[in-house]
Amino acid sequence: MQEEFDIIIIGSGLGGLVCANILAREGKKVLVLEKNQQFGGNLQTFSRDKVIFDTGVHYIGGLLPGQNLHKYFHYLGIADKLKLQRMNPDGYDFVTFDGDKNEYPYAQGTENFVKQLTKFFPEEENAIWQYVEKMKEICESFPLYKVEANENPVSNEDLMSLKASEVIHELTDNPKLRAVLAGTNFLYAGIENKTPFYVHSLSINSYIESAWRCVNGGSQISKLLIKEIRKLGGTVLKHKKVISISANDLGEIEFVKTSDGNSYKGKQFISNIDPKITLNLIENFHLRKSYLKRISEAEDTVSSFSLYITLKPDCFPYLKHNYYHFKNEIKVWTSVNYEEKNWPEGYMVSFSAKSDNNGFADGISVLTYMQYDEVEKWKDSFNTVAEKDDRGAEYEKFKAKKTEILLNELEKKFPNIRDCIQSTYVATPLTYRDYIGSSTGCMYGFAKDADFPMRNYLSPRTKIKNLFLTGQSISMHGILGVTIGAILTCSELIGRKYLVDKINLEYGKRKNS
Numbered sequence: 001m002q003e004e005f006d007i008i009i010i011g012s013g014l015g016g017l018v019c020a021n022i023l024a025r026e027g028k029k030v031l032v033l034e035k036n037q038q039f040g041g042n043l044q045t046f047s048r049d050k051v052i053f054d055t056g057v058h059y060i061g062g063l064l065p066g067q068n069l070h071k072y073f074h075y076l077g078i079a080d081k082l083k084l085q086r087m088n089p090d091g092y093d094f095v096t097f098d099g100d101k102n103e104y105p106y107a108q109g110t111e112n113f114v115k116q117l118t119k120f121f122p123e124e125e126n127a128i129w130q131y132v133e134k135m136k137e138i139c140e141s142f143p144l145y146k147v148e149a150n151e152n153p154v155s156n157e158d159l160m161s162l163k164a165s166e167v168i169h170e171l172t173d174n175p176k177l178r179a180v181l182a183g184t185n186f187l188y189a190g191i192e193n194k195t196p197f198y199v200h201s202l203s204i205n206s207y208i209e210s211a212w213r214c215v216n217g218g219s220q221i222s223k224l225l226i227k228e229i230r231k232l233g234g235t236v237l238k239h240k241k242v243i244s245i246s247a248n249d250l251g252e253i254e255f256v257k258t259s260d261g262n263s264y265k266g267k268q269f270i271s272n273i274d275p276k277i278t279l280n281l282i283e284n285f286h287l288r289k290s291y292l293k294r295i296s297e298a299e300d301t302v303s304s305f306s307l308y309i310t311l312k313p314d315c316f317p318y319l320k321h322n323y324y325h326f327k328n329e330i331k332v333w334t335s336v337n338y339e340e341k342n343w344p345e346g347y348m349v350s351f352s353a354k355s356d357n358n359g360f361a362d363g364i365s366v367l368t369y370m371q372y373d374e375v376e377k378w379k380d381s382f383n384t385v386a387e388k389d390d391r392g393a394e395y396e397k398f399k400a401k402k403t404e405i406l407l408n409e410l411e412k413k414f415p416n417i418r419d420c421i422q423s424t425y426v427a428t429p430l431t432y433r434d435y436i437g438s439s440t441g442c443m444y445g446f447a448k449d450a451d452f453p454m455r456n457y458l459s460p461r462t463k464i465k466n467l468f469l470t471g472q473s474i475s476m477h478g479i480l481g482v483t484i485g486a487i488l489t490c491s492e493l494i495g496r497k498y499l500v501d502k503i504n505l506e507y508g509k510r511k512n513s
């Protein structure tokens with residue numbers, strides 16, 4: 001007879017692995033099915049010229065003992081095993097502009113954040129205090145952000161409909177300070193007059209609490225989570241692309257099929273993949289048109305053009321901070337909806353952290369927005385580990401042209417950079433689409449809209465009793481956001497209070513030991 005699992009999880013992104021870890025701890029027989037050669041989704045790393053590059057984890061917040069992610073990761077059995085490097089206390093991020101020599105810091109610690117930024121805006125100390133206090137207040141109203149079990153404030157329309165750009169605008173009349181406070185909005189693909197302030201706050205506040213890089217890449221998170229899942233008796237399989245999710249006559253999902261011809265039977269199912277694609281895979285069940293429409297029409301966040309640079313030895317300094325650079329202050333909010341002729345209007349720069357650092361960087365990642373439309377003409381070509389890049393010469397020319405434009409921009413900020421470059425590699429929205437399996441290669445799942453706060457706020461519950469969702473389109477994106485989203489998903493199965501109490505209880509034991 002075919003083996004039956006308690007829980008089958010489709011996709012081994014962070015959300016899927018956190019769910020598997022939590023439910024395996026409950027004694028559930030868990031199976032994770034991943035389509036790729038490498039587990040982890042956006043936690044995947046790759047290496048070129050022996051340099052390890054991250055694809056979707058350049059830094060993480062909230063990992064000091066006592067902080068939120070540390071508590072969650074402790075429960076998952078990985079907090080003290082991670083190899084991390086603390087970023088610069090007085091500036092883990094710097095916002096910079098063409099033609100302005102100042103580098104505006106985001107420092108760790110609330111007081112230090114205000115202190116370091118006030119050095120550049122002595123008249124604005126009050127506004128900067130108000131900014132951090134407001135962010136904290138918003139974060140505090142999300143119980144799971146504080147590892148507490150109360151319900152989320154999704155019904156608090158006032159809170160959910162505050163707009164990031166408006167809140168910042170109201171705090172100060174100083175255009176430069178406004179641009180600096182909004183300057184890391186690449187972290188959530190912020191759109192002016194649209195992105196809610198809670199998305200801004202939940203994305204940024206945990207870095208102010210503490211900011212870290214993963215030494216030798218973020219894939220250590222997925223590796224450690226999988227080790228725990230297997231230790232707890234769970235099964236995690238790669239090269240298992242789920243091609244259908246089949247319901248029985250009672251309207252419950254019974255099994256999933258994978259592209260290698262296998263099928264896997266389960267009692268409950270969690271999808272960690274793009275919710276739009278999840279719904280397309282469902283067979284023998286008629287979902288209500290309104291539900292289908294809401295999900296299929298949900299707006300994706302923009303995608304990224306990522307340039308990975310390997311560097312000549314001992315040439316470019318290793319910096320324990322990131323840059324968010326813009327052509328000018330106005331571009332802080334417009335770079336996401338760039339005009340092609342002005343691309344890129346801003347970019348983010350991060351450095352690969354390695355254990356044997358000698359003061360010089362061996363790799364730089366440069367990330368900037370790219371709309372899916374720009375690569376749509378190659379949409380029928382695929383690039384996976386199994387199938388070699390077959391997008392053709394025109395696509396290669398496109399990538400080379402964009403690389404050159406981005407390097408020209410980069411040179412304005414780092415004049416000597418070209419002398420230090422060994423080689424460059426590129427990821428486009430199609431690369432993200434193919435490696436993650438999302439519809440448009442979007443960076444952060446569904447975009448949130450303060451004017452319609454509930455529209456893209458997806459519940460982990462679906463209209464099918466035993467099918468649940470997890471991942472970055474649920475609740476929030478990012479390492480912290482997706483972890484909290486997985487807690488929400490598992491809460492549907494085992495109860496929120498029960499789970500959060502257990503997390504806190506385990507953490508209490510750590511402190512007392």
Ligand SMILES: Cc1cc2nc3c(=O)[nH]c(=O)nc-3n(C[C@H](O)[C@H](O)[C@H](O)COP(=O)(O)OP(=O)(O)OC[C@H]3O[C@@H](n4cnc5c(N)ncnc54)[C@H](O)[C@@H]3O)c2cc1C
Binds near residue numbers: 015034055059272
């Ligand atoms: C460019 C970029 C930079 C980022 N930087 C940061 C950062 O610095 N800090 C931070 O906190 N966050 C960052 N993020 C966000 C963060 O990485 C993501 O929010 C998070 O990792 C998403 O997790 P997820 O659970 O949604 O799974 P995903 O990463 O979306 O993974 C989904 C998994 O499902 C698999 N899958 C898809 N279809 C199928 C199928 N049919 N069958 C089986 N498996 C399937 C995929 O292969 C993949 O492994 C970044 C993201 C991007 C794109």
